Amino acid sequence: MSDMLDLSLYICVGPSHCPEGQIVDVARQAAAGGVTLVQLRDKTSGTREMIETARALVAALTPLGVPLLINDRVDVALASGAAGIHVGQQDMTVEDARRLLGPDAIIGLTVKNERQANEAPVDLLDYVSFGGVFETTSKKNPDPPIGLDGLRHLAGIVRERCKLPLCAIAGISVDNAAGVIEAGVDGVCVVSAITQSGQPEAASRQLAGIVRDAGAAKGAAA
Numbered sequence: 468m469s470d471m472l473d474l475s476l477y478i479c480v481g482p483s484h485c486p487e488g489q490i491v492d493v494a495r496q497a498a499a500g501g502v503t504l505v506q507l508r509d510k511t512s513g514t515r516e517m518i519e520t521a522r523a524l525v526a527a528l529t530p531l532g533v534p535l536l537i538n539d540r541v542d543v544a545l546a547s548g549a550a551g552i553h554v555g556q557q558d559m560t561v562e563d564a565r566r567l568l569g570p571d572a573i574i575g576l577t578v579k580n581e582r583q584a585n586e587a588p589v590d591l592l593d594y595v596s597f598g599g600v601f602e603t604t605s606k607k608n609p610d611p612p613i614g615l616d617g618l619r620h621l622a623g624i625v626r627e628r629c630k631l632p633l634c635a636i637a638g639i640s641v642d643n644a645a646g647v648i649e650a651g652v653d654g655v656c657v658v659s660a661i662t663q664s665g666q667p668e669a670a671s672r673q674l675a676g677i678v679r680d681a682g683a684a685k686g687a688a689a
Contacts, residue, residue, distance in 0.1 A: 472534070472573055472593050473503040474634045475682070476675045477656040479538070480524075481508040484662040491523045493667045498533040500671030502661070503654070506553050508538040521547030534573060541567050551575075551593070556583060565591045577636075579610055584621045589629040596656060597621050600647060601638025604659065612637065615650045622651035641673055648681035 478497050485493045494505050505528055509517050517540065524535045525548050534550035537543045539558040544551060551573030552564055564574050575594045578584050587595060601612050613621065622633050635647050636656035644655050655678055664670035 472632060473654075474575075474594055474632055474656070475654040475678050476502050476671065477504040477506065477634055477636075477654055478502045478661050478671070479506045479508045479636075479656065479658045480662060481538075482511055484508070484658050490520055491527050493662055494524055495527045495531070496667035497661050497671045498528055498531045500668035501675030502671045503533060504536065505533055506536045506538055506656075507543075507549075510538075514540075514543065517543045518546045521549055525549060536573060536575065544568065544572070553577070553596070561588045561591050578621060578625070579613070581621065581624065584624040585628075587625065587628075589625070589631055592631060594632045594634060595625050597633065597635045597652065598656075599637025600635045601643065603637040615646055618647065618652065619650040626651065641677060644674055644677045645681040645684075648678055649685055653682070654678060 480490050480494050482490065505524065507521055507524060521535065521537060521543055528535050537549050537552050539552065539554055541552055541559060541564055551568060553575040554561060554564060555577045556579065561574060561576055568574065573593045575596055576587055576592055577596050577598060578587055597613065597618050599612050600614065600618050618635055625633060633652040634654040634656050635652045639647055639655045639657050640660045647655050657674065660674065661667050661670045
């Protein structure tokens, strides 16, 4: 599996999150500001359009050393040259994704509850994401937010099982990012805090600093 993964500041981009026609530009600016991983999440476009967007993102992000993942769609990842995919509990199984993408692709999985934390196929994954942590307007979540206590509990379960990097998603901003890191994960995945900021590079730089400082404080206290 991949050895190029840094999910300290992870961002989701797509037509539902970015100003029209600005997906690639938002991602490029965010990467310049310190984003370390980008996911294309697109639930509305046709396959051909998704592949074109993904290829443009790969071309923009590769020179900056930032990998691109595709939400759920293995076919789009393969056609575009993306580094891998992120799957949810209702998407393609991790086992099938790994078989199709091979051993070098990055594959991440969302975990929402204790059962999923205990059953996640950690030997086939590159990272685990928890959420949603807080309420968010970026995505309609059928499950209630897990909050910081829930995040701490789920992260603890997975930490007992493996040494994979962990992140958290939903409702994370400059106001709560430090608390999310303190709750037991290595990074944060954000959407509107960067894509809707109007200043993706500046917003990313600010969040990257908060995550870095919170991680250093946690390490010093350990």
